[in-house]
Amino acid sequence: MSCDFLALAKSGVQHLMPYQPGKPIDELERELGITDIVKLASNENPLGLSPKVKALLSDNLDELTRYPDGAAFELRAKVAATHGVAAEQLVFGNGSNDVLDLIGMCFLNPDVSAIYSDHAFVVYPLMVKAQGARAIEVPAKDWGHDLDAMLAAIEPDTRVIFIANPNNPTGTWLGHAEIERFLIQVPDDVIVVLDEAYSEYIHGVDYANGIALLKQFDSLIVTRTFSKAYGLAGLRVGCSISSVAMAGIINRVRAPFNVNTLAQLAATCVLDDSEYLQQSIAVNDAGRQQLEAGLSALGYDFIPSQGNFISFDTRTDANAVYQALLEKGVIVRPVGPYKMPGFLRVSIGLEAENQRFLDALTALAD
Known part of the structure; x- marks a missing residue:
């Protein structure tokens, strides 16, 4: 005996899809068998814990x-x-x-x-x-x-x-x-x-x-x-x-x-660690400038941002670019569910992480 449990759910729930978070590092390791992965997908603070x-x-x-x-x-x-x-x-x-x-x-x-x-x-x-x-x-x-x-x-x-x-x-x-x-x-x-x-x-x-x-x-x-x-x-x-x-x-x-x-x-x-907060802001400011300069040099248009992330226009199939970056060990975030199918969002990381992303993006154009 079976039951259509979805039919028992509230009507609003019946038409929803689960929220899709950024891909975890260990998931990509399992999928592709690679290490040395940079995650710039979930707008996390790259400094680690205070x-x-x-x-x-x-x-x-x-x-x-x-x-x-x-x-x-x-x-x-x-x-x-x-x-x-x-x-x-x-x-x-x-x-x-x-x-x-x-x-x-x-x-x-x-x-x-x-x-x-x-x-x-x-x-x-x-x-x-x-x-x-x-x-x-x-x-x-x-x-x-x-x-x-x-x-x-x-x-x-x-x-x-x-x-x-x-x-x-x-x-x-x-x-x-x-x-x-x-x-x-x-x-x-x-x-x-x-x-x-x-x-x-x-x-x-x-x-x-x-x-x-x-x-x-x-x-x-x-x-x-x-x-x-x-x-x-x-x-x-x-x-x-x-x-x-x-x-x-x-x-x-x-x-x-x-x-x-x-x-x-x-x-x-x-909240008492003002030094950590100021360092977080400074790293984000520097990283934003680094990514903006790098994307501009590669000819990508991006949306000016005041967050700890930047969304940029891939000028092509964003999912294909996303998958290609994954294969190079760089996790960013597709934003197709936001009705931005040509865009990817990259979180601002440490200088070396940002450069890793820019280098991977450069390699895709070669």
Whole structure:
């Protein structure tokens, strides 16, 4: 006897495909039997763990027999002090992706719609459709968010708007005046989620810091992560910052102990390691310039980015270029699911890793 279990799933889930992460190094080793692999696919921090975090984690392994602090008291206090907000404004999650899911659980259902941009983070449509909400995808402008078009797309049943700033995978960004003007025009009963996973890397350009806008807009939720500039992708810790009332609602659906003990310790510690953060930013700045110069010299067009990655136009079949790079031991990221079939996204690594990618790309043209 058999059963069509897919038919039992919610209608929104029936039409989804699983999220495809960047290819792990050990998977490529198994597939091609090669070593000395460079992974520039998942926007990870190339520096490795902060030395302070590494020492702290090794000293606290015995704590793993006990449940984590469900309220994340120490981490909550540290994040609140770092960003100048009240501790009650914070919701913590297993990465900021978890917090996005919590927001969807709270505010999306089959009777409402949600808005996001073309070429924006693929998790938005996954989460919206999983909740059964109607997805409104707005065409992009210059590979980024067209805020005027997003305003025009708001309908009476619209409940949430998602904006990534900087955007992944295009790296585009929005300035303070743009976001503020947008928020002023959004109806009070529409929640705007400003996803700032890459905000630490931005400097020297006009940029809308969502946390600074929270005092003006009660319906704004800002999400941040420790997976990028802070180097804790494997520990999975992120948070949202919003009004106290909004945070209280989101916390109603948060699973107990959703941020593990080591993640809490590491995130609390790394916020005090300003030297590590500044080094991460400096390495990213230098690597971005290196990749931009290298891609330009090879004649590739790329999208100017304020993240820790660059998307470039392969001028051909991107999947073929991706596979050829894999055979040379370089893992980058196809972005076909983002409706960018000719592009690949390369994460910014250490100088030698970036050069390895550029050399491999050069060899493909020979």
